Amino acid sequence: MLLHEDRLFPAEGTAREVARKLYAVARDLPIISPHGHTDPAWFAQNDAFPNPAALFIQPDHYIFRMLYSQGVSLESLGIGSHRADPREVWQIFARHYYLFRGTPTRMWIDYAFRSLFGLEERLSEANADVFYDTIDKALQTPALRPRALYDSFRLEVLATTDSPLDTLEHHKAIRESGWKGRVVPTFRPDAVVDFEFANFRGNIDKLGEITGEDTSNYTGYLNALRNRRAFFKQMGATATDHGHLTARTADLSKSEAEALYAKIYGGKASHEDGELFQAQMLTEMAGMSVEDGLVMQLHPGSVRNHNSGLYEKFGRDKGADIPAPTEYVRSLRPLLTKYGNESNFTFVLFTLDESTYARELAPLAGHYPCLRLGPAWWFHDSPEGMMRYREQVTETAGFYNTAGFNDDTRALLSIPARHDVARRVDCAFLGRLVAEHRIDEDEAFELIEDLTVNLARKVYRL
Amino acid sequence: MLLHEDRLFPAEGTAREVARKLYAVARDLPIISPHGHTDPAWFAQNDAFPNPAALFIQPDHYIFRMLYSQGVSLESLGIGSHRADPREVWQIFARHYYLFRGTPTRMWIDYAFRSLFGLEERLSEANADVFYDTIDKALQTPALRPRALYDSFRLEVLATTDSPLDTLEHHKAIRESGWKGRVVPTFRPDAVVDFEFANFRGNIDKLGEITGEDTSNYTGYLNALRNRRAFFKQMGATATDHGHLTARTADLSKSEAEALYAKIYGGKASHEDGELFQAQMLTEMAGMSVEDGLVMQLHPGSVRNHNSGLYEKFGRDKGADIPAPTEYVRSLRPLLTKYGNESNFTFVLFTLDESTYARELAPLAGHYPCLRLGPAWWFHDSPEGMMRYREQVTETAGFYNTAGFNDDTRALLSIPARHDVARRVDCAFLGRLVAEHRIDEDEAFELIEDLTVNLARKVYRL
């Protein structure tokens, strides 16, 4: 029988009893999803998903990177431009399902199998076809359409992540459709800030066209960004997001920044110029957040497309993004010196380098009024990862300098499963604190609501 | 009811039973405090503390940094040159007391509330005035004077931290007063070693005046330091303390060191010169410790005054010192090559970078005869922090290459609370080792006494 009702709680005693009671509250709270990567077109068009492989496997790099690591070719899974029979893809997946033992992926998928499709066995080679047929059939029903899923997941708000060049036409369609779901965009300017981004100069020019600003000079470029931020805000956005290799920031003089932009725009920038420009732009974006109130998020530390051969054949997001050591204290100083004490500024920091939790991030967030810590992210969005986060962050930053949970996913079906894991781990952590007499039980009940919904609502201004 | 008697012990079973039995022993042992920052004037003058805000809030950067991180201004707390009504400061604190949930600060303060003032509720906006009045009244009683607190805390020895330029007049007054308390100074030469220290050159000149040495040259400077160390030792000091940004050490030739000092003294040093000088001075200080037997302590890794705006308005120690990654293996090699095998040398290492516990510090301390590891420090002086320390240090360095507990505090009232937390965590750790049959119970009883009092006495030569 999939998914025991006490999963992820402490195995014994008072801590488990308290965790159960807290979860009875947490389970029924709505889902706030302030950071994620679902496709707004799903909700605009509300079409059925095509088949189990296309839904569960082909878009999910958590799954196919694990299969690839054990010798399964991406071609055989129908990834990229390759065609594969979806049932055969499903059978390969089922045959290798044992690889996911002990991983959060397994828990997320089992949750979807059971809660959405009523499947109660463990997936295996033997029952692969039964699973395939059950899921395939259900996908044709109205209950499995995107809007119905949004409602049945009890989502209160769902943020997508969008290019500054995006017309947000799907968001517009959603708003005009009369449907009550709240799907909001997030302003992610990498395409016009990261000088190594595909078609970077073309993107800058397009930014100028869209906004009517002259992006050949720095002032016009900044104004164009302001213009797009205002548009995103008008379309419901409450936040921006920035995915840099490092957390480096800079605070150049106006003339230095203009000269640097001229090199960047003219295509004459060195690698160091490009990195300095990104550093400068984080500080500029912080300044714009002080102006317009959009919450700023920073997701640094991932070396993208580490496997060059795979990248050439299959492109981005194929499970080969690998974290690197990340430094925050010196890197963020220019930005924090300029804007760290501003009362209207909220800056949410994430990391893939857990050694920074207790050493750098909790002390920073436990001091600067603008800072909040995002939840355990990506590889650390897992029971052990979340527990390490709470254990290493709380004693210095407290609970109230954290930002609630993000599911950060492009896998729609995994959203309730991911929030469920986060809630269970928080219940387990609080249950232990109560059992060890480190907080009182009434405080734990207040905290579980804050961690589950209130902090996310407040930090992201939702 | 504040503070359950089983707090911080394992929540269930044999581990808890053993922890309870060990704590029954540990609880009644005296407090050895070989490293801290209380003011010797308190014990020399034995005046009453002014009011609850001045005692608990205004001097404690653990408290006001957390309030500041959530938007409370330092002005409103009466920090720096700002005046604020102490009762209003207390009310702000009470209103935000929930921010400390899950932090050691909360546990320390609750301990003082209950043990010193008989307060048994949790502080809140509703009872803030009752707390204020109760504490304020008690502060006027003889039992709350510094010497009475020293006695009631059962302190065996309390070390302060002092500038090499300090006359130690308060220590002198204490010794001549006939009072039996043992308050000893610690030699902390940052003011004449750190070239960025306020009034550095003036300090060097004053060092020359005090000692009658010619500190315009390196030999005179070193002799002046020797002279002051001898004075501190005569006044009861058993240790020195060094607070550098990094753990870098150097072993320059005599002529190189003299030339470097000439640049430093002449105010012509580059930043790199200044860092090299500090590195060289750590090795010189180690050599002096070999001569005079003072135990050497190194506290590296804190980027001081990270928040420039706040520093300009409020000065040092305002909760904006942030740890940075710290390297020990290559950094300490020059010093350890020269003095690491000396039998009369004790060198206690601290860190704010927990990733070095298992990787660098435990292997170093598990080999070099001079090295001992100081306890979990500052942000890591917390239940989870201490537990990680034991878990990551013990298997390589054992228990006997550690140095017992330091409270490291300027908050007098928190001393027994901090030692109590440390003792409880050690009981919990040992209780688990016994319950998992990794040590025998009779060994745990020996160990708890060693960890609580014997190691500190021995390592610090008290």
Place this chain on the structure above:
Amino acid sequence: MLLHEDRLFPAEGTAREVARKLYAVARDLPIISPHGHTDPAWFAQNDAFPNPAALFIQPDHYIFRMLYSQGVSLESLGIGSHRADPREVWQIFARHYYLFRGTPTRMWIDYAFRSLFGLEERLSEANADVFYDTIDKALQTPALRPRALYDSFRLEVLATTDSPLDTLEHHKAIRESGWKGRVVPTFRPDAVVDFEFANFRGNIDKLGEITGEDTSNYTGYLNALRNRRAFFKQMGATATDHGHLTARTADLSKSEAEALYAKIYGGKASHEDGELFQAQMLTEMAGMSVEDGLVMQLHPGSVRNHNSGLYEKFGRDKGADIPAPTEYVRSLRPLLTKYGNESNFTFVLFTLDESTYARELAPLAGHYPCLRLGPAWWFHDSPEGMMRYREQVTETAGFYNTAGFNDDTRALLSIPARHDVARRVDCAFLGRLVAEHRIDEDEAFELIEDLTVNLARKVYRL
């Protein structure tokens, strides 16, 4: 009574019950030892071991580094060229046995005391002579000869580590002796790859002599290495091993590599040249592994012989090798770009820097098909170290991208003890996963066999 039957299991409840059941299976499985440092001459000659001190203390740097850290001189232990009465050495050890409380060394030694010598008390000054006499007497019996120990330990295969210049005469003698034990060599080319290795140029010349290749040029040098790898393979080797300071790899053009080798061979290489050459050689070795199928192991991150004074007096391997921060993501990229997707390539990574488990190693191993993670190594081959490994690796890499256990020891008697600790910790980890409903119990039974024997057999191609 030494060694409780439930040692290292969770102290309570379901997790303990499951751990016990799993251990009942694991306990009786054979020992696979694919990486270690025992002396093949022992099995070739099958002589008795001389005395307790020579067996337990003098060759074991885990033991004498701890004694040295507490002021015991290596001279008094008869280390190096120093002579000491073995009984007196044993008494020193017994007197200091309390230092090992909480360390894995203590658990390994107690295991040998009890299982091989029937000793059931804890070693102390009082019973030191009884222990000495009991062990000394037993060492003269046939049951304590190397081959008998191999059999009684139920070793299935035992790999040694050997210089490429080694004649493998002992391995040859074992194979020709008719004895059924499987003792295989491992190809470890440090002596002809590390330009700072003692007599490096002489080693290169000898490599040429042995193989008949002209090692004065790069092509001849590479061919000579290919030749020796083939010889090792013919003598039973299935793996190579590489002990570099860093994980740096390079992929030079043929002409660059030839020019670099000319400098190295000619003794005109800078330090940077030497490091680049090692980086290049890792990639060359990977290429040879693709050709010949030998599994490649990388053990980076140890700063060797940190204590210069001790090294000058006593030589290598005296407990003064200290780990340093180690970077993998950028370092391994050249090698992985060239060979990371090869289906015939297995590359096992180790680390002494635990901060890389979740940040770098698990994401790399969870993607690249060639990569497997070696077990917790050296200072981390300990209960807490192994548990951190499982907790930080499993959620991203799963269990099946790990390589089973290595005892990595030159202490023959500790082999079964080390495997026993590893099995118990795995049972404890799996027991907790079952108790927390994160895997099913039937999966745990499959996993414990995989972790104990199947993964090692498969990854090391045994």
